[in-house]
Amino acid sequence: MKSIDEEQWINWVDTLSDHHYVVMDHILSREDLCAFKSCFDEKKEAEVLKKAAIGSLNQKQIDQSIRGDQILWLDNQDMDARLTPFFQWAELLKSQLNRYCFLSLSGYEVHFAHYPEGTFYKRHLDQFQGRNNRLISMILYLNEDWEPSHGGQLKIYLPNGEETIEPVFGRMVLFKSDLLEHEVLMTHKDRFSITGWMLHKPAGLGFLELGGA
Numbered sequence: 160m161k162s163i164d165e166e167q168w169i170n171w172v173d174t175l176s177d178h179h180y181v182v183m184d185h186i187l188s189r190e191d192l193c194a195f196k197s198c199f200d201e202k203k204e205a206e207v208l209k210k211a212a213i214g215s216l217n218q219k220q221i222d223q224s225i226r227g228d229q230i231l232w233l234d235n236q237d238m239d240a241r242l243t244p245f246f247q248w249a250e251l252l253k254s255q256l257n258r259y260c261f262l263s264l265s266g267y268e269v270h271f272a273h274y275p276e277g278t279f280y281k282r283h284l285d286q287f288q289g290r291n292n293r294l295i296s297m298i299l300y301l302n303e304d305w306e307p308s309h310g311g312q313l314k315i316y317l318p319n320g321e322e323t324i325e326p327v328f329g330r331m332v333l334f335k336s337d338l339l340e341h342e343v344l345m346t347h348k349d350r351f352s353i354t355g356w357m358l359h360k361p362a363g364l365g366f367l368e369l370g371g372a
């Protein structure tokens with residue numbers, strides 16, 4: 160993994176605290192990113208990605224007028240070795256956020272996301288009813304030679320305006336899951352990312368918040 164000095168970490172963490180989001184470029188090597196993408200391509204070819212749902216647990220539904228991506232949850236247990244650097248990075252990120260932001264993140268959940276041409280994800284918040292353990296959203300983009308004309312930008316809604324972020328190869332965006340509404344604008348090309356959430360409780364405990372419903 161690339162080594163990143165403390166000053167850089169403090170910069171990112173300050174930006175995240177003050178602006179509710181931060182854009183991090185060049186955090187992983189090209190070799191690692193290409194390995195993630197080749198793993199993703201294989202899964203896509205094997206047709207194991209599924210249309211993403213909205214809502215949580217027993218309230219899940221597929222509504223492509225809201226979100227049109229296809230996803231595959233990545234399980235840390237039986238992981239493809241090509242993704243190891245991603246999980247090393249996520250571990251480091253978790254410990255640095257705990258250290259500098261005084262968060263008590265205990266884990267994360269991660270999926271591949273593919274937005275086929277013509278799809279989008281309407282404005283939303285990543286914390287939803289019955290499920291509020293997502294603290295920080297993180298997205299790593301895997302789109303080589305991405306151009307603004309391809310669309311697919313991440314648009315975030317800040318208290319004092321909007322920001323549009325291009326989903327370029329190797330870029331990672333972090334934002335506060337409970338605060339920032341955001342959307343994925345319609346993409347005109349296949350758009351790939353690894354999307355995840357830093358959690359303040361272990362993954363899979365969301366049902367506890369539904370009070371047994």
Ligand SMILES: O=C(O)CCC(=O)C(=O)O
Pocket residue numbers: 272280285298312313326341342343352354
């Ligand atoms: O891919 C992105 O830029 C954002 C994805 C997103 O908002 C989500 O999966 O909740």
Ligand SMILES: [Fe+2]
Pocket residue numbers: 283284285296341
């Ligand atoms: Fe989101």
